Amino acid sequence: MKIIKILAFCLLPSSVCMAVSEADLASSEAIARSRLLVTGGATTIEGAAGGGIVPMAVISGYGAQEEWSATAFGSYVDTSDYQLEVVGGSWSWRNRLELSVAQQKLTHDSLTAALNLPTDSISQRIVSAKVRVVGDLIYTAAPQISIGVQYKENLDFLVPGAVGAKNDSGTDINLSATKLFLGGFFNRNLLLNANLRYTNANQTGLVGFGGDKNNDKEVMPEISAGVLLNKHWLVGTEYRQKPDNLSFIKENDWQTVFVGWFPNKRIAVVAGWVDLGEVATFKDQTGWYLSLQGSF
Amino acid sequence: MMRIQLFKIASAMVVLLLLISCASPTKKSLYDDLGQYEGIDNIIRELIFIIAKDERVSPRYKGVNLQHFKKGLSDYICQLSGGPCKYENENMKLIHAGHNYSNTEFNAIVDDLILAMEKRGIPVGVQNRLLALLAPAYKDVVYQ
Numbered sequence: 011m012k013i014i015k016i017l018a019f020c021l022l023p024s025s026v027c028m029a030v031s032e033a034d035l036a037s038s039e040a041i042a043r044s045r046l047l048v049t050g051g052a053t054t055i056e057g058a059a060g061g062g063i064v065p066m067a068v069i070s071g072y073g074a075q076e077e078w079s080a081t082a083f084g085s086y087v088d089t090s091d092y093q094l095e096v097v098g099g100s101w102s103w104r105n106r107l108e109l110s111v112a113q114q115k116l117t118h119d120s121l122t123a124a125l126n127l128p129t130d131s132i133s134q135r136i137v138s139a140k141v142r143v144v145g146d147l148i149y150t151a152a153p154q155i156s157i158g159v160q161y162k163e164n165l166d167f168l169v170p171g172a173v174g175a176k177n178d179s180g181t182d183i184n185l186s187a188t189k190l191f192l193g194g195f196f197n198r199n200l201l202l203n204a205n206l207r208y209t210n211a212n213q214t215g216l217v218g219f220g221g222d223k224n225n226d227k228e229v230m231p232e233i234s235a236g237v238l239l240n241k242h243w244l245v246g247t248e249y250r251q252k253p254d255n256l257s258f259i260k261e262n263d264w265q266t267v268f269v270g271w272f273p274n275k276r277i278a279v280v281a282g283w284v285d286l287g288e289v290a291t292f293k294d295q296t297g298w299y300l301s302l303q304g305s306f
Numbered sequence: 307m308m309r310i311q312l313f314k315i316a317s318a319m320v321v322l323l324l325l326i327s328c329a330s331p332t333k334k335s336l337y338d339d340l341g342q343y344e345g346i347d348n349i350i351r352e353l354i355f356i357i358a359k360d361e362r363v364s365p366r367y368k369g370v371n372l373q374h375f376k377k378g379l380s381d382y383i384c385q386l387s388g389g390p391c392k393y394e395n396e397n398m399k400l401i402h403a404g405h406n407y408s409n410t411e412f413n414a415i416v417d418d419l420i421l422a423m424e425k426r427g428i429p430v431g432v433q434n435r436l437l438a439l440l441a442p443a444y445k446d447v448v449y450q
């Protein structure tokens with residue numbers, strides 16, 4: 011009898027598990043999705059394909075222009091005073107269209123204790139669509155350019171409303187350009203990405219939308235860069251400018267440094283270090299980030 | 307404080323990458339790094355084995371004279387990489403037009419070529435340099 015060894019990847023405490031057989035791990039041909047490894051990116055905390063906090067123009071999964079693809083993901087961020095759990099997935103069509111959902115849960119025990127709040131978490135649901143407008147990440151001289159829309163619904167508006175947020179839902183628009191330069195960094199492949207986000211979301215929307223200080227949407231630049239050490243390992247960094255709409259609580263820009271492991275077209279694991287600055291009165295929110303993505 | 311920490315991490319990353327890339331000399335021509343004509347020929351032989359087993363593209367090679375294809379592709383890469391070859395049918399558009407090769411097939415061929423180079427032990431940096439030279443052929447090969 012043949013015993014099939016299963017490796018289970020688990021992400022606690024959100025209990026997102028993924029079972030991958032060793033045969034899957036050994037073969038990159040396990041699924042007929044034809045784009046090259048890593049070109050589907052990882053999944054951002056808002057559900058769109060990209061890095062950890064900055065979306066890219068890439069379409070999720072590995073489907074080429076005659077194929078479709080899907081992904082499921084779970085991510086976990088832990089800073090001194092906050093934890094964020096995200097689960098979600100995407101479906102993509104012909105390397106043209108990406109539809110994704112993400113459910114976020116932010117746990118804020120320190121804030122609850124400090125302000126004697128009746129709740130200890132805030133959830134948000136994000137539904138996104140992204141369209142590749144023009145270009146190919148690798149094969150065209152110009153970068154791949156995509157436009158994305160993210161509809162965000164804050165499901166626990168009590169605390170965000172109390173600190174001055176105006177709305178419990180909002181829509182971000184993203185314009186991204188991404189290019190992979192083959193051998194572009196000392197013969198290693200170089201990934202460069204820029205995103206312009208039109209938004210009035212506070213802390214991605216977890217603290218609602220708009221505020222007393224500013225209620226208008228603004229254009230926020232976000233950038234990321236990475237180098238592929240080989241076809242399985244990506245090291246990168248991201249910077250995301252943020253709005254600052256509330257006078258009661260200050261919001262800072264975010265940055266990350268991460269390592270992504272893409273053993274095959276089935277799974278991707280990203281581990282990183284994050285600096286979220288000041289979040290809702292708690293300073294220096296640095297910590298770690300872990301994300302797990304399965305592609306189908 | 308945190309900015310300093312980030313700076314340290316970023317610097318360490320840059321140094322690491324520099325060390326990795328400096329370990330492989332880049333001054334030699336790509337042709338030499340591929341193992342000259344014999345090396346290229348071996349990669350293409352490997353590629354043909356892989357294509358033959360790859361159902362995404364193998365039907366496209368039905369009836370193709372594989373000896374001719376092997377020599378043609380090897381000569382082309384030899385010339386492209388700076389070797390002493392003269393490849394006559396330089397125009398990728400002429401060779402591929404009329405077949406409407408798809409984006410999926412192009413990705414599959416690149417996937418297969420990377421596998422072939424890995425099997426032949428070609429270092430990552432050398433693989434990337436060759437891929438960078440081949441990628442511009444996309445517009446002449448796909449949907450033509």
Ligand code: HEM
Pocket residue numbers: 363366367370371374375376377378379382395398401402407408411412413415440441443444447
């Ligand atoms: C980077 C991409 C590609 C390059 C550089 C390339 C290069 C070449 C070259 C140089 C030849 C001529 C060989 C000779 O002289 O006989 C050739 C032939 C051929 N190519 Fe491509 N090719 C590419 C992509 C593709 C793709 C995506 C397909 C589709 C599956 C394809 C299918 C063929 C076929 C079937 C032939 C043989 C034609 C014949 O002899 O009748 N190629 N290719």
